[in-house]
Structure formats: structure tokens, C-alpha cells
Amino acid sequence: QVQLVESGGGLVQAGGSLRLSCGASGRTFSMYAMGWFRQAPGKEREFVAAINNVGRHTVVIDSVKDRFAISRDNARNTLSLQMDSLKPEDTAVYYCAASDRFTTAQAILDNKVAYWGQGTQVTVSS
Secondary structure, three states: OEEEEOOOOOOEEOOOEEEEEEEEOOOHHHHOOOOEEEEOOOOOOOEEEEEEEOOOOEEEEEHHOOOEEEEEOOOOOOEEEEEEOOOHHEEEEEHHHHHHHOOOOOHOOOOOOOEOOEEEEEEEEE
């Protein structure tokens, strides 16, 4: 069983930065792919970024590709999302996600997620 706990959300002005972190419990953290999703008010949850099990391959949606960066530290069981040049349309609850059997970032993009965090609110003011 894996438990995911996000932190780092908050209120920031447009153009600012935030760094989200996801701490994971469980001995299998480094074995599987992980990623971030977000859900804005009144919208469906959408994929944002994913990273493979060893942190060498990432997938990021086009709308944030030049602004967000996903990374992981398997020694510290931590997943991160560095968000720069934030825009009001980035406002959402951000969720950490993990697979329990797939190692590729593509699997997270395909929503093959077994574990979810509780979410952290990111609000970008204009």
C-alpha cells in the first residue's frame, strides 16, 4: 500500500512560481511511474505531467511544457512539480498519482493510476 501526501500549494500572483511536493510512503516508491493531475472548478480532472520510475523520461502537457518541470528523488521518496510563470488558468487542485505496476510515464498519461493523494490547492491571481 502506498500513501501520497501533497504539499506546497497556495496563492500566488500571475507570473509567480510554486513548487509542489508529494511524499510517498511504501517501499515500492521507486519501482513505478508517478505523475500530477489537476482539476479546476467545474472541469474534469486532467493530466499534467508524469515521470518514469527512474526519473529519466517525462511527459508534460503542451499548455505547461515550457513552464512546469516534474522530477523525483527516489532516495527521499519524493515527487516534485516546479511551476514557473504561473497563469490564472493554472488554478486548480493538484493531485499526485502513482501506478502500482507500470514503470513508464506514458502509463500515467493513460490514467493507469492506482494511488491518489488528497490534493493541494493552487490559486493564481491575475
